[in-house]
Amino acid sequence: xxxxxxxxxxxxxxxxxSTNFTCSxxxxxxxxxxxxxxxxxxxxxxxxxxxxxxxEKKKGRISATLNTKEGYSYLYIxxxxxxxxxxxxxxxxxxxxRRALTFGSGTRLQVxx
Amino acid sequence: xxxxxxxxxxxxxxxxQDVALRCDPISGHVSLFWYQQALGQGPEFLTxxxxxxxxxxxxxxxxxxxxxxxxxxxxxxxxxxxxxxxxAVYLCASSLGTxxxxxxQYFGPGTRLTVL
Numbered sequence: 001x002x003x004x005x006x007x008x009x010x011x012x013x014x015x016x017x018s019t020n021f022t023c024s025x026x027x028x029x030x031x032x033x034x035x036x037x038x039x040x041x042x043x044x045x046x047x048x049x050x051x052x053x054x055x056e057k058k059k060g061r062i063s064a065t066l067n068t069k070e071g072y073s074y075l076y077i078x079x080x081x082x083x084x085x086x087x088x089x090x091x092x093x094x095x096x097x098r099r100a101l102t103f104g105s106g107t108r109l110q111v112x113x
Numbered sequence: 114x115x116x117x118x119x120x121x122x123x124x125x126x127x128x129x130q131d132v133a134l135r136c137d138p139i140s141g142h143v144s145l146f147w148y149q150q151a152l153g154q155g156p157e158f159l160t161x162x163x164x165x166x167x168x169x170x171x172x173x174x175x176x177x178x179x180x181x182x183x184x185x186x187x188x189x190x191x192x193x194x195x196x197x198x199x200x201a202v203y204l205c206a207s208s209l210g211t212x213x214x215x216x217x218q219y220f221g222p223g224t225r226l227t228v229l
Contacts, residue, residue: 093214103155
């Protein structure tokens with residue numbers, strides 16, 4: 001079983017601030033790293049899937065990087081907006097064994113207007 | 114197209130009651146997952162189906178939990194004799210392929226179960 005950890009647990013920023021979160025995971029048996037955004041009362045929304053060391057993905061103002069050798073991923077939000085307020089979950093998938101993802105407990109972001 | 118839907122969205126049960134939670138995956142998706150999210154935790158894997166076959170049920174916490182997907186589409190998670198520790202959000206996810214960890218899983222909004 002993989003242990004996935006996220007930090008910080010929660011974050012309050014002002015509109016326009018840039019911010020970043022960390023996801024750490026065991027690097028052995030790593031296969032894929034997923035980021036999701038989960039707004040209250042909605043379904044978790046897939047942001048990125050990354051597999052290769054050094055991978056960088058971008059979607060609008062949100063970007064993510066992956067370091068599989070040291071077992072971490074960063075999610076960056078540039079110029080935070082109130083609509084970015086959500087819980088951001090990362091999840092790791094193993095190369096072998098069960099297909100399920102192992103999730104961290106999330107970073108809850110609140111952006112104040 | 115329609116996403117993953119789950120019903121009911123909220124369920125309150127008295128301890129000892131049986132409950133059934135429904136998941137409608139995206140049409141044509143082969144893989145279906147159930148996860149349980151306790152308060153303050155991330156989602157934790159319960160079980161996985163590939164079409165109608167339940168290939169992994171290693172995450173089911175006890176024999177009170179039972180899941181089925183008889184025709185390879187809609188799935189039901191049943192909890193018998195509910196206990197307070199079963200209170201959680203139950204998430205369903207589907208993916209197009211055979212559930213490789215590189216496949217994007219599409220989630221429903223979850224069912225929040227409260228056991229009194």
